[in-house]
Amino acid sequence: MKIGVFVAAFATLVLSVGPASATTSKSTGFSGYELFLGLTRSIPSTQFACDDTSITATRKTTGATFSGWTDSSSEWVSASSSTGGLVTGSVNYVGAPGLGNTVCITGGIWSWQLKSGKTFFGSVGGGYVQWPPNGASFNADCGMDVAVFFADVSVETGGSGTIVGCLNDQNGLIPPKIWGTVDLTLP
Helix, strand or coil, rough: HHHHHHHHHHHHHHHHCCCCCCCEEEEEEEEEEECCCCCCEEEEEEEEEEEEEEEEEEEEEEEEEEEEEEEEECCCCHHCCCCCCCCCCEEEEEEECCCCEEEEEEEEEEECCCCCEEEEEEEEEEEECCCCCCCCCCCCCCCCCCEEEEEEEECCCCCEEEEEEECCCCCCCCCCCEEEEEEEEEE
């Protein structure tokens, strides 16, 4: 009798909760370079909101492109420290880059290829790149006069995530260095 009550109670619990939706998390560090600064054109002065910041932009840039290798560091590392994967992306933004400024990311595309060859890819929904004032730092992992960035991404096959990190384009560094993490939640 006690077993029957237990089975009935367990079945009621399972049916009331419904099927579980399992998700998987995938994450990697990356380092690389901004390979193309994009094409910039003037636009009428327009107000844009990105994250908690609002900017007035008079220029729009399309196709700023970065590419690099996966790694397990929170700092920029050379390709010799690669874990075997590749990360690449191209973003569009409004605003003027530079110390003390913020640009709003308005779209783009991204991909992450694992060492095994499996590839995640999709679109960039939005985000920002923010440069500290001259001689300052927003993040100890980035360093002085280095921008921080945040981008929301979607995964073409389902899921979403973020790409966050640092962009060092100061002091004439050519090509600019970029590093950070890709964090995905997949169905």
